[in-house]
Amino acid sequence: MPRPFHPEGAGQLSVTPSESVRRGAERELEMLESLLALGGLVLLRDSVEWEGRSLLKALIKKSAAWLVYHDLFRDPLNWSKTGEALPEGPLGALRAMCRRTNPGPVTIALDSLSWLLLHLPCTTLCQTLHALSHQDSCPGNSTPVEPVHVLGLLHEELHGPGPVGALSSLAQAEVTLSGAMGQASAHILYRRPRQRPTHQTQWFSILPDFSLDLQRGPPLELQRHADPHTPPVDPTTQLTFNLHLSKEEKEAKDSLTLPFQFSSEKQQALLRPGPSQATSRIFYEPDAYDDLDQEDPDDDLDV
C-alpha cells in the first residue's frame, strides 16, 4: 500500500522494499526499467534550469510498492536538540542501511547527494555509497540476495569536476538532464559490467501523477528546416533614377582607355618623346628685388 509521498527538499532518504520490476511491453516503461534493472548507483545530474527531482519521484514510484520515509529535512544538523534527530545525522542513517537484514529487493533514494557532498568529505560519501550498493550477502546467509538500487540526485553546478567525477565513476547508470524549448531530455549513460558503455538520449515529460510520458524526438521547432530559397529581388526595378545604360553608352564605355592603365601604346609614347610632348620647363625672369643666393634661396636663414 503506497504511502503519501512528501515532496520536500534536501536530506530526505527513502528505503523501499520493492516488488520485482514489471516487464511491460510498452515502450513507455523501457527507460525507467532499464535504469532500475541494474543494481548499484543511478546518478541523476540536474541543473537549475532542468530539475531532476520529478524524475527521481517517477523512478521511486516505479520501483516502490512500499515506501519508508526518513525525514532528515526538518533538522539535519541537530540544531533543535530535542533528541528527535538521528544522533549521527544523515551519515549515520546511511551507514545503518548498509547493514540490512532482509534479503528482498531494496531501493534507496537520496535527495540529495549534493547536500551530503557539501557536508561530508567526498571520500566518506563515496565509501558509504559503495558499501550501500554492493551489499552482496548478509553474513551467515547462503541464499543469494537481490541487488540494491541506489538513486541519487546530484546538482551539477554546486560541485567541482573532482567530486562529480568520483561519484560518476561509482554509478552504473548516469542520467544527465537538459532540454530545449521547454521540453526536457535525459542523456543516459549505461555502464553495464563487462560491456562497453552505451549512450541513449530520451525526450520526456513528467505527468502530474509522476508517471513518465516519453516523446519521440526533440520538439518540432528544432526540427523545422530553413525556408526554401526565395528568388532574389531585383533592386534596380523601382528606382527614381536610371541605372541602365543604352547601347551607345555601353559602346563608349567599353572603348574608353583608362588614364593610368599602362597599355602598349602608352609605353611607346613614353619611350619616344616627340616634339609635341616636350617636357615641361619653368621660365623664370628675376626682377630687381630678387637676390638669387644659391646657398640661401629662400632668404630665411638667420646667419
Place this chain on the structure above:
Amino acid sequence: MLAPAEGGLLDLLESSQRPCVLLKVPRKHGKLTLLCDAKTDGSFLVHHFLSFYLKANCKVCFVALIQSFSHYNIVGQKLGVSLTTARERGQLVFLEGLKSSVDVFFRSQEEPHPLQFLREANTGNLQPLFEFVREALKPGDNAEAAWRCPVLLVDDLSVLLSLGVGAVAVLDFIHYCRATVCCELKGNIVTLVHDSGDAEDEENDVLLNGLSHQSHLILRAEGLATGFCRDVHGQLRILWRRPSQLTAQRDRSLTYQYKIQDKSVSFFAKGMSPAVL
C-alpha cells in the same frame, strides 16, 4: 506596453497566465522566492516585496543587513507603507544589521545575539540568526495574531559571505528557515543574492546555485548587455522551478525589460519601451 505602470510586478506575474503564487495561501507549504541581480542593483525588488507583503497584512520578519531602517522607511513611504507603524503594531520585526552589529561586542556572552557569528574567530553557523527568525515568526498566543502567512525577507545573503560566513553555513541557514517558515508555518521566504558574474567568486556561485535549486521562483534582474540606458534600466528574467501544475513547460521562463520610476516600476516586452518605439 505589456503591464500597466502601477503595481507592475504583481500584474506581470499574473498576466503571464500563471496563478500568482506569492500570496495564495499555499495548500502544502510556502514558497522560496530568490531575487538575484547581475551588473545592476536589484534592491528595487526587495522594496517591492516588503511593501507588497505589508500591504497584504502578512507578518514580516525583515533581516536587513545592507541599509538602515530609515532608508527602507523612506522608500516604503513612496510605495505606500509606513514601516514605523508596522513595527509599532507588531506586524514587522526588523533586524537592523548595521546598528545591532555593534551591540554584539557590548553584550554579555550568555545571551546569543543573532549576529553572533561576527564575534567568533571561526565562523561556525548561523543558528542564532535562525533562532531569532523562528522566534519572530512563531504564531502568537494571544488574539493579536490576525496576520496572514508569515514572511521572511533577507537583504541580502551575499554580504554574509563577505562577513566571513561560509556558503554551506548560509545554505544551512536557509534550509532551516525553509523547514520552519515554509513547511511548518506555511509562510514565504524572499531573499536577495548578488551574482558576481565574471568575478569568479566560487563561494558566491555555490551559494547562488544552491539557493536556486531550493527556490520555487527566481527573479533575476540584469543590466542591459549594451550598457546603461536612461529609459530602460535593465531586464528581468522570471524562472519558475518546480511548477506545481507540471503542465505547460513552455511558460517556465520569461524575460521583460523594466524602468524604475519614482513610485513604481513599469515592465514591458523586450524592445517595446515607449521611449524607443
